[in-house]
Amino acid sequence: MTEPSIELELDVDATAGGFRIQSRSGVGGECAVDTRWDPEDRTLERRLRRLHVALLSSAAGTRRVAARDEKAAQELGTTLFDLLFTGDVRTLFDTTRQQAALRGSRVRLVLRVRPPELAALPWEFLYDQRRDDYLGLSMPLVRFPEVMDPVRPLRVEPPLRVVALSARPRTLDEIDAAAERANLETAISGLDRRGRVTLDWATGETWRDLLNALGRGQWHVLHLVGHGAYDEGHGEGVFFLATEGGASYPLRASRLAQIAALHPSLGLIVLNSCESATGSADDPFSSTATTLIRRGVPAVLAMQFDISDRAAVEFTRSFYAGVASGLPLDVAVRNARLELSLAFPDTLEWGTPVLFLRQRDGQVFEVPARSAPPRHSPSRTGSPPTGSPGTASPRPAQSPERSPHAPAPSRRPPPSVTARRAGRRRVPVRRWWALASGGLAVAVAGVAFTVLSGVGGTGTSVAVPANVTWTGTGVVLQPGQHVRITASGRISPRPGIAAGPEGLSVQTYPGLRLLSSSNYGALIGRIGGAAPFEVGAGTELRAPGGGELYLGTNDLDAGDSTGEFTAQVAMD
Structure with a gap:
């Protein structure tokens, strides 16, 4: 069942000397605002650099987030919030939140940002300083590229089946493959024991090993661990597999999409690699994640920054638990962000994962309802x-002659x-x-x-x-x-x-x-x-x-x- 929500959709387009933001709310409102953008203003660029430093610092696992790191995230988040929610758009946002509260539901924020220079920004850190609220922690937030042919939900009879591949070419920075494998297995172990998720691994690191692993059965999720980058020459993101000799093999996003298209049961690709959500400043579909979406993959969860082992384990555990339970992917991501921020208050890495969806409601998988657990006697x-x-x-024992549906005898409740x-x-x-x-x-x-x-x-x-x-x-x-x-x-x-x-x-x-x-x-x-x-x-x-x-x-x-x-x- 989809979590009760009111959708607020924001479309951002480029105009001469600025941008136009069009907003539509599930409560019935609609508005458009034109805003100017000064390309010479380096404030956003400086705050992005400070956020990168803050993320590296918080990933080190200090006792708490340093005040300067938290301030860097809040300053950037405030800049992004003020850029997006201005004038009537902010009024409509506030009205939508109020109506959601009155109805006992939540706001679901859908971003369709077309200008590439804006699409590359970390919108997951949107921060409303009036409420001291990171929107990525308080509501489902999804990037919804404009693509044709949305897909229907895939019916999944539990367990959710995940196939994973970890690649560590010797020509790139060393990856502790054993630790990465242990991290993912730790995250899924409890779900595996309860029959909700199964995890299988590819036996190698080459493109042949990837094809062989996918050919072993019908999988719902492909989970890739390794290095990612943006290939300026081809204008798209890549994921690095290994050659037979151990050198790096750049698998372009378009080729990965071709492989995924041969397996219609695949509803989600998880890219646990750096820069998998990063693309060109000239093409909003150039990152690995958005290329996969454009080529037909229903959903992609990618990383816009490096992520530490402990954060990856905590986020993955919560995310897969939500997906296996039938939650819409955007709700599962929101919950996983929040649980990560609670489990490790010293990190800002909850803003690293980015969810891209091909369909509006986030219901990529249709999981049959499980029967309620038996009551413990x-x-x-x-x-x-x-x-x-x-x-x-x-309380006194019930007489065996008394019907279980008969009213209980009147007696004074204990003080x-x-x-x-x-x-x-x-x-x-x-x-x-x-x-x-x-x-x-x-x-x-x-x-x-x-x-x-x-x-x-x-x-x-x-x-x-x-x-x-x-x-x-x-x-x-x-x-x-x-x-x-x-x-x-x-x-x-x-x-x-x-x-x-x-x-x-x-x-x-x-x-x-x-x-x-x-x-x-x-x-x-x-x-x-x-x-x-x-x-x-x-x-x-x-x-x-x-x-x-x-x-x-x-x-x-x-x-x-x-x-x-x-x-x-x-x-x-």
């Missing part, structure tokens, strides 16, 4: 059966208390008031614990509000400690949309997720500062490290969500 999670001897039960901890926000929790044979429910420091006689564990019940990113449970786990979590309740991540702890599948509502492998709005957890994990209706695990257990909903934009989950946490 208490017995599967290891929780004691309700009402069993020697346990404290949060709520609020845990107060020094230096921590107020966290709502509920006491377990039940007393059972051999079990005792007590409250310590405002947090409810149940001592389970004969089981040797303690438990707590925590309310997890939907409008808070993370809620501390007060449960501090030791490395290797066994913990079981079950959950119930309903939340509304968006007006008119309800979800249980399992969340909403991507096909039902994509949403902006913190954990790309889990459903939107699902209950998730983390221990200390470790990576988040899926909880859903129930899970159990051994803590990989020590720290407090936090619970939250899988929603990066949770501020307007309502409702709460109730989680029962038991520790051995």
Whole structure:
């Protein structure tokens, strides 16, 4: 299912001494603005150079983005924003954002920039300083070259099949092929285990190896790792394969497009090579990516700058998870950009990938909806059966004679208390008031614990509000400690949309997720500062490290969500 969105389309054409920007909005507005361009003004050129330096600096993996690097990105992004959104175009942009917010949807920005000198600019860094907002992180942003014959979505029966080739000609700068291969396999490993994505590698680095790999089956994605460049002589981008002797073999983009045309199941080519999105200042279709689009490839994901290994792994993991789930490619890229920026706040590399599409909606692959995961029963999670001897039960066992559809007997709900901890926000929790044979429910420091006689564990019940990113449970786990979590309740991540702890599948509502492998709005957890994990209706695990257990909903934009989950946490 396509994420609810309102499209804002911007067409940029050259005029005498400047440019004309035409804008059309899905809310019904349309306008055109003429703007002048001073070719002697070197401000944009200087800011581009500073951005290049900032990207190299942030890719080195320092503890945080230096203020000067962030400033370089914001200054360039502001210049690009002011160039594109001026006069009535800015007014229409603001109106579209307001209408999208009122409708509970998002803006989808489609750029069709025809002048080559403008098409080559890194529009992914567009920055609205009024909102302190990089548009590439807050909305799907796609470059949509004007081509004929858009393609229909390709129906994909999971798994999404990826074939990859890594080329390292000895006449070019050394590439650590083993590391590149390990990076891609690391990014896809979790998806592979769940049957969502498969990855095969070409056995060599030559054009024959590429043809042989593509001929082994029906592939959906071709992923190329290596060196790229712009060939001034032929006026198009190239990807460097190797010859039989190990020298470089420049495979021109037009030839790569001819190869791709022989495999109609290919819907996407990923170019993990520098300058694959860079072209001539005289021809907007001269880069490797745009040449492939013009020659019929449905979608191309290319790099406009070098990208570090850690950024490539994080972006690739999230991107392929979204694609395999059926997200439109532009939404998958937007989500992957945001996850990269959150995983590594010290880098600006989220702006390096560029998505080129041949069709408007970004739905290159049509992935059938998967059935919802089964609910976890208490017995599967290891929780004691309700009402069993020697346990404290949060609710009485249901009589077997009572119909499951009959209304529950009226009883007074348990009172709520609020845990107060020094230096921590107020966290709502509920006491377990039940007393059972051999079990005792007590409250310590405002947090409810149940001592389970004969089981040797303690438990707590925590309310997890939907409008808070993370809620501390007060449960501090030791490395290797066994913990079981079950959950119930309903939340509304968006007006008119309800979800249980399992969340909403991507096909039902994509949403902006913190954990790309889990459903939107699902209950998730983390221990200390470790990576988040899926909880859903129930899970159990051994803590990989020590720290407090936090619970939250899988929603990066949770501020307007309502409702709460109730989680029962038991520790051995």
